[in-house]
Amino acid sequence: MSGQRHATMVAAATLALTLTPLIGIFEGVGWIVPVLFTIAVIATAASLTRAAGRGQGLQTLAMCAGLLIVLTAGFSGGTAILFVIPTPDTFSHFGLLAGEGVAGIVREAPPVPAEGGILFLTLFGIGLVAILHDMFVVGLRTPALAGLTLLTMYLVPVSVAPDATAWFWFILPAVSYLWLLADDNLRRVSAFGHRFTGAGQLVSQRFPSPMARTARWSALGFILVTLLSLTVVPTNTSGFIDRIAEGYQGGGDAGLGDVNPWAQLSGSLNQPEPVDVLRVSTTDPDPRYLRMHVLDELTSDGFAPNDYDDREALVLDDAQGETFTAEIENLRMEAPVLPVYGTPVELAIDGNWERDSATDVIVGNSSDMGDVESYTLTYTDSAPDAEELAAADGMDPDDERWAANTEHPDVPELTGIVDQALGEATTVHEKVIAVKDFLSVANGFRYTLETADAGNDEAILDFLETRQGYCQQYAAAMAWMLREADVAARVIIGMSRGTRDGQEWVLTSRDYHAWVEVYYHGVGWVTYDPTPTSGVPGAVSFPWATEPSPEDDATPDPGESANPSTDPSEAPSTDTADPSPGAEAPTDGPTGQAADNGAGGGPAFNPAWLLLLLLAALPFAPATWRILLRRSRLGPARLSAKTAWDEVLDLALDYGVGLSDSLTPRQAAGVLAQAAPGAREAATALGSAMARHRYSPRGADPTGLADAVHDLRSELDQRAARGRRVQARFWPASLLVKLSAKQAEESARLARRSARAADRVRTAVRRPRRSNSRKDRAVTRRP
Amino acid sequence: MTFESSPGQPPQAPAPLSPQEFKATAEGILTNVEWVIEGKSHTIKLAIAVMLAEGHLLLEDVPGVGKTQLAKALARSVDCSVRRIQFTPDLLPSDVTGVSIFDPEKRDFVFKPGAIFGNLILGDEINRASPKTQAALLECMEERQVTVDGNTYKLRSPFMVIATQNPVEMEGTYPLPEAQRDRFAARLAIGYPDINAELALLDRREEYNPLDALRPVADAEMIVRMIAAARAVHLAPELKRYVVDLVAATRQNAQVRLGASPRATLQLLRCTQVLAAMDGRDFALPDDVQQLAVPVLAHRLIPTTETTMGGGDTKAIVSDILRHVPVVSHPGRY
Structure with missing residues (x-):
């Protein structure tokens, strides 16, 4: 087998081995076949071009063409000629697919099915990586750089689904990288001729070198040390990528098709531009939150999505108290559950809907919100009295729901924090108020879409330490802390009430929200929202979320204690004792959200785009590096005969002017002057300046040297052949050297x-x- | 009994020569000598450089190309005492160094200085003398003094030996031993003149010998000042390193049995200084070193038998070394 074919195969094989971590983020292994096929096509294209003796430029072109043909054959959607020749339509189809893929990445939790846009993006990305990989390993013989490409392959699953990528996936990429380096080195050594052992005996090409055993053992040792240090050192994986990954935690089995409510929540909140989701007109003058998902299963990864296993036919309770009717128009919501206000009593909707008895969530049975254009909902929305709550007990421990709503992982640090937060609180309501106060702005908590990592094992400890997060963290932390204090609590995901638009309410993607429900014996599930209102545009204040005791003795406060009894639905909007001082009535003011965006880091950008951007920028990196190097050498601050001469030597390398080490500066200048007759004076000046700089006790005057270098460069550039010129600009030989x-x-x-x-x-x-x-x-x- | 051979101490600290004065004077000598030897300015320049570096010069070439002419022209251009020794097999060491003769009037031995007591000594056909006579030159050339009957006599300053030898006709000759060859700072070959130069030579020599018309352009005192000025030429550390690298390369070369000595390093550097000064510079460049490397190093190397049998010669070896030794060494690499 010829050297280059062997090297190409090694490059392709190492890349294929590095794909193994991707297994975690895709459903099934069917995606492997097209991916391996793509890699094989690219490797074959490269190998054939090389065998024909073509240069790196043509090899890269051939590989790109191979990738394009594979993509066209697989994804043209019937727009290609003869299946493989792309037309302009094909490219617009690619654009659609890419958009679809990006949307899928944002929306869906791993493992995702590898099909459509996601498969397209995967093949495209891996194809680009394969091209770079082959270029580094075989074309340019810089296998050390190929570590970057292998790292990219490893980085994608690690950043998208940290849980799905276990530590042992690291072994194969590491081993394949070592294989790559070893193979290249073997080729390098063999290029010198025969190999000898230390004792002077000739060994055959296939025979391992005397140092091979040492090398193998040290490679094994390095991998072990890396793995050990990975398990010992606390990792810091939080970042903009992790914010999306956070939503997927525990998402091995979402049980709801493919949409994880957490992912939908953070994905929606992080959308750069809010889009309208629902339009509601209700008889309720002051509607509260729209309830969608209930999350009551708490694991060490946080509140996991509910499977809604206890489904039964949709039978609604009879109305108790004042009823309201809401007409809800679906603009672009897709969810397996139905958003409802308070306690629904009547529902007019198309499709097949069931009710989950444990959570009262209305779940579609093969129906989805995406299929519903509008529905009418009649509901009651009673407001419990703070005094009533203060007197009520929590859930009875014998209740069958007790275990499901109080179980929590054992986190000793958290127990201490909760004990401290609770203070003297004994009743359920006191505990709830204490925890809510603990999470208040007054206690240093801040609303931001950026979460920070403090290096703790549990995300909740990070949140309690850094005291910044958004509704997801607030709701989960409050529910968890309450469970820690033996109070039945669960997390609700739904939508805040949005902004008023005339007689209607408009709910945008920014109005997705998470809050908490606490169980009171005799009262039922009561809603609390620990998130600072500054972060929630459509926030509603709940009047019962206060300490009732002082008001019992004192004269009635004009606010809450009088009103809730008379008209519970009217009161909450204006007069509440919200713990956050900066709370405005955010009924119809998107300004709060806008301001928060500025402070909270703005809309998150998609990591996939960043990756693409980096890949696209990669070919220009050497050119940029070279230009920056030249600027820094010729800048007035650093310019000396030495820096100018260094630049001249690099220029000579770039433009293929052979300057041997044994030439004196003057002789080198002579050679350059022959190569660039138009810049003879410049070359001579540079050469004698360098000679003076190096050999004269007085050094050299750098005046005018920068111009001389520029003259020389433009002359060399003009005289160079076109290929050489392009190479000098984009892939300068001096950097490689x-x-x-x-x-x-x-x-x-x-x-x-x-x-x-x-x-x-x-x-x-x-x-x-x-x-x-x-x-x-x-x-x-x-x- | 004493004999003052030298004119005393070197002249009292004359004003230092400026690089321009140095250059002008050196060019004066050069033009003068070129009047006699046409078309060989490079060789003449190197010869002058060796002289001003206080080195001894070995001219080795076939008969009739002007070895003796060059030596004589060089001697005449400088107003100083010039002695000529025609080396023959029966020449005795005492002819070179001098001898003590009994003076009946004084009833004592009196030292009669030999031919070596001059500023410029022309030793013609040096390989025709017997080894013991050649050896008599040893002490003189290196230590610039003569010891006869236990008395040591200093030689004049400047002191320079220009020896010629014929490499072709080896019958009845005694090739110079290594030790002696190493004492010559440089070996130069003149080579045949090109056609134009030879035509000019014919025209010139129709009427008279140009050598007779030569007038000195510098005196001994000037030469001493020039020697001092050349020694002040700056040698950058990189340049010294380059010279050391070159010499080291001759010792490691596989084609060479014996490399150049540290004396060679010293003399190469001194000649480099002069060549830089002759160019009007007060600092030396590797270009100067490269001009001098072959004349200064080649005659000291002893090639291996394989090289000699293969037709290689030491000049080619030194040229090859020049092509491969980097001008700036990279101490960190390998």
């Missing part, structure tokens, strides 16, 4: 060090050296 020189230096240093170490070991075990080189030296008297 620098990289490989550094690499050579490092490996030489390593070899010396290991040789010394081996000598020391040998001396220690007192084994005489077998080499007779010392005797030789004594005879010849020459080193």
Whole structure:
């Protein structure tokens, strides 16, 4: 097998091995076939072009063409000629697919089915990586750089689904990288000719070198050390990528098709531009929140999505108290559950809907909100009295729902925090108020869409330590802390009430919200919202969320204690004792949200785009580096004959003017002047300036050298052939030389060090050296 | 009994020569000598450089190309004492160094200085003398003094030996031993003139020998000042390193049995200084070193038998070394 074919195969194989971590983020393994096919096509294209003796530019073009053909054959949607020749329509179809894929990445939790847009993006991304990989490994012979491409492959699953990628997936990429380096080095060594053992015996090409065993053991050792340190060192994986990943926690089995409510929540809140989701007209003058999901299963990963296993036919309770009617128009909501106000008593809707008895959530049985254009809902929305709540007990521990609504993972640090937060509180209501106050702005909590990582094992501890987050963290923290204090509590995901638009309410994607329900014996589930109102545009205040005791004795406050009894539905909007001082009545003011966006880091951008951007920018990196290097050398602050000459030497390399090390600066200038006759004076000036700089006690005057370099460069550029010119700009040889020189230096240093170490070991075990080189030296008297 | 051979101490600290004065004077000598030897300005320049570096010069070439002419022209251009020794097999060491003769009037031995007591010594056909006579030159050339009958006599300053030898006709000759060859700072070959130069030579020599018309352009005192000025030329550390690298490369070269000595390093540097000064510079460049490397190093190397049998010569070896030794060494690499 020829050298390049072997190298190409190694490159393709290493890339394929690095794909294994992706298994975690896709459903099934069917995606592997097209991905491997893509890699194979690209490798074949590269190998054939190389075998035909074509340069790197054509090889890259061939690989790109291979990728394009694969994508066209697989995804043209019938727009291609003869299945493989793309037309302009094909590209617009690709654009659609890419958009669909990006939307899927944002919306769905891993494991995602590998099909449609996501598969397209996957193949496209892996194809680009494969091209770069082949370029680094075979074309440019810089396999060390291929570590970057392998890292990209590993980074994607790690950032999208940290849970789905276990530590052992790291082994295969690491091993494949070592394989890559070893193979390249073997080729390099073999290029010198025959190999010898230390004792001077000839060994065959296939035979491992005497250092191979040491190398293998040290490679194994390094991997072990890395893995060990991975398990010991606290990792910091929080970042903009993690915010989306956070929603997927525990999302191994969402049980609801493919949409995880947490993911939908954070995805919607992070959308750059809010879109209208629902339009509601209700007889209720002051509507509260629209309830959608109930999350009551708490694991160490947080509140997990509900499976809604206890479904039964949709039978609604009879109305108790004042009823309201809401007409809800669906603009673009897609959800398996129905958003409802308070306690529904009548429902007019198309489709097949069931009720989950444990949570009272109305779940679609093969029906989805996406299919519903509008529905009418009649509901009651009673407001419990703060005094009544203060007197009520919590859930009876014998209640069958007790276990499901109070169980929580054992986190000792959290127990301490909760004990401290509760203080003197004994009754359920006191505990609820204490926890809510603990999470208040007055206690230093801040609303922001950016979450920070403090390095704790549990996300809740991070939140309580950094004291910043959004409704997801607030709701989950409050429910968890209450459960820690033996109060039955659960998390609700739904929509806040939005903004008023005439007689109607408009709910946008920004109005997705999470809050808490607490169970009171005799009263039932009562809603609390711990999130600071500044962060929630359609926030509603709940009058019962206060301490009733002082009002019992004192004269009635004009606010809450009088009103709720008379008209519970009217009161909450204006007069509440919300713990957050900055709380405005946010009924119809999107300004709060806008201001918060500014403070909270603005809309999150999609990591996939960032990755694409980085990939797109990669080819320009060497050119940019080269330009920056030139600027820094020729800048007035640093300019000297030495920096100018360094630049000249690099220019010579870039434009293929051979300057041997044994040439003096003047001779080198002469050679350059031959290559660029128009810049003879510039070259001579540069050469003699360098000679003066290096050899004269007075140094050289750098005036005018920058211009001379520019003259020389433009002349060289004009005289160069076109290929050479492009290469000099985008892939300058001088950078490559620098990289490989550094690499050579490092490996030489390593070899010396290991040789010394081996000598020391040998001396220690007192084994005489077998080499007779010392005797030789004594005879010849020459080193 | 004493004999003052030298004119005393070197002249009292004359004003230092400026690079321009140095250049002008050196060019004066150069033009003068070129009047006699046409079309060989580079060789003449190197010869002058060796002289001003207080080195000894070995001219090795076939008969009739002007070895002796060059030596004589060089000697005449400088107003100083010039002695000529024609080396023959029967020449005795005492002819070179001098001898003590009994003076009946004074009833004592009196030292009669030999031919070596001059500023410029022309040793013609040096390889025709017997080894013991050649050896007599040893002490003189290196230590610039003569010891006869236990008395040591200092030689004049400046002191320079220009020896010529014929590499072709080896019958009845005694090739210079290594030790002696190493004492010559440089070996130069003149080579045949090109056609135009030879035509000009014919025209010139129709009427008279141009050598007779030569007038000195510098005196001994001026030469001493020039020597001092050349020694002040700046040698950058990188340049010294380059010279050391070059010499080290001759010692490691596989085609060479014996490399150049540290004396070679010293003399190469001194000649480099002069060449830089002749160019009007007060700092030396690797370009100067490269011009001098072959003349200064090649005659000191002893090639291996394989090289000699293969037709290689030491000049080619030094040129090859020049092509491979980096001008700036990278201490961190390898």
